[in-house]
Amino acid sequence: MKHFLSLIFFIFSWSSFSYGSLQKDTDIALQEIVPLQFEQTNQTSLFHYYDKHDDTHWFKYKLSPEQQNIPIILTVSNMNFQELSLFEKYGDSLLFVERTGNNFRSLKEETTRFNQFKITTTASEIYLRAKINNFSLIDLEVATVDEFYKKESKSFLYLGLYYGIVIMSLIFNIVFYFVFKDKRFITYSLLLFSVAMMFLYEDGLFSFLTTNPWLLNNFTMITSPVTALIACIFTYYFLELKKYDAAFIRRVCPVLSLSFLFALLFFIFHNNILLSVCNIFNFIAALLCCHAAIKLFRKEILARFLIFTLGMVLLFGLLYNLHQYGVLEAAMFGRNTFKLASSFEIITISFAIIYKIRKVRAENTHFKTEIKRYIQELETEKNKVQPISSVPSDTEISLADLVKKFNLTERELQVLEGINNGLSNQEIAAQLFLSLSTVKFHIGNLYSKLDIKNRTQAIKLLHRK
Structure with missing residues (x-):
């Protein structure tokens, strides 16, 4: 009975909170919004304002005449938005329409890739009030229903090609691990899986696996240090650093420890500065992997593969993050470009491993020939x-x-x-x-x-x- 009453109290409290928040949204008057100093974003019809007092972001979007009085879909293709409230401008007031975001995805009847609003409005302007984990571009797309589904069809085709490559590469490396018992295969499989999960989240597909708000809001923070750790382990085995550079572990361990420490502090204090510092240490760990490969550039051909591929992924990853924070606003530095670089890295490293297999087989064949000749010499x-x-x-x-x-x-x-x-x-x-x-x-x-x-x-x- 006690547990039942606690459950009832929890449901009532949650409902009250939800209703109270909804009422707060519906009571916003237009004069509170008009004086705000909106600034132009990377999109022509989209303007942004940050309210430091409430730690909220306001976005104003001007609808074209072609977008009025017809069903349109507004998509925010960015997973950093905890809460999104949509308002329509009518006369001197804002009318609350709908709420979405990571914190409310579990309440929606239909699961979608990204946060979406489907509306038909006569308003010339719409407003979005957002609470964001860490500020990045909103990536707002407004399209008619037909345009939206055509674009989604193409997107899923490209997603199928990318994740098909990932799955085939995972199968390939796992099979060769059991055949050759070489740790390079299994560590690369773990790295592939970790990177694929990060892209799965960025592509909005992770929402089909879970609608848990905490996971959706913190998934990048969880996977980034883990991916950096796996990348260092893969580099250690891939380049055989136990033989060439035993001090590599002593160099990366402090960096990775600080990365995990700041990630933990972020979960406790939720300060974006801690998140940025954590990402800096993750980047330093990747640079240390490149440094280890550069030192072996002349000795080991695998080091050349790693420098070329990892260096390119680091470059495009940096450009992608700068694009997300609005520093570089060119569309060419978006998620798809970063994913293309990742696909190239997967194919190249796979070829590098195939090359290593062929080399090992050739050495084994030569070694067997030498042993046979040696036995013949013994007998003679x-x-x-x-x-x-x-x-x-x-x-x-x-x-x-x-x-x-x-x-x-x-x-x-x-x-x-x-x-x-x-x-x-x-x-x-x-x-x-x-x-x-x-x-x-x-x-x-x-x-x-x-x-x-x-x-x-x-x-x-x-x-x-």
Whole structure:
């Protein structure tokens, strides 16, 4: 009974709040709006004013004669709007029409991609009062019903192509992970999924999965630090930084920690400055990934792939964010351009992984051939020692003695002589016309037969009295 009364009280309180808010909207007089200093936006017929006292944004849209007296659809294709109230101007007053926004999407009977109003009006001006998570362009589109559905059909076609590429790439990488057990595949799959979820949200498709207001208002803040973390992990495995740049982890960990810290502080204090600082640290983490790839530009071809693709995505991502904040108002820096850059990155990285697979397969085939040849040498020279060039005169133990004592092959003796002469593995490979992997294979056998662990011990063994 107690829980039932609590539920009734909650419903009543919520209803009162909703009704009170609605009444507040309907009681707004025109004289409160007219004196406001509206400024021109990136759209010809749209004007904006920010009320610092209420932390609300007002938008005024002037309808053309062709848009009056017919059904039109107003679409705000931006997921940062918590609340949107629509008003029509009639004489000296504003008439409240409808309310939408992330906080009210669960109350709508029909789920739509973005916040929408479907109206038929004789008014020459309409007003939108908005509460926004962090200010960005409103991206208001006004179209007739036929125009709207034609544009939506094209949009869903493009969305299908993009997410089709993403799904195919995910399947491709997951299958190859189970085949090769290479962490590059699974980390890239996680990165693909994370980026796809961010675009799913930006494209308004996330609303079909949930209408939870908290998730819709904070989804970008949740996924941005996670995506930066996964990008760093992918870079670490993709470029084999454990071998080339072990200090990479020590560089990115403080940056990622600060990113998650400011994200947490944002959820507590809801200050947009904290959000901006968090995004800055996410961008720095991405730059550190690029820096690691630049350092390996000459050594590793995969680093060149990563520099080209990640650098391009970072550039278009930065331009997209500047466009969202109204710094760059050109339409070419919008969401579709950013998505196109992301699609190119997906295809390019996939080709890079395919290239790596082919290279590994070629190396494995060559390695198997060398092993077969080595076995044949063992069988041929099992009881036979071929004379080879002598080692320096200060060697106390002759190579012939080593052959008898440790049953070394001719090739192993040649490799041992190279070690004694101070040659590197690459130099020994060039001198004997062998691959580097074959030289390493022979050195491993030498260490095993001579019961030593490094080159120094091999040289000491040769010069031992």
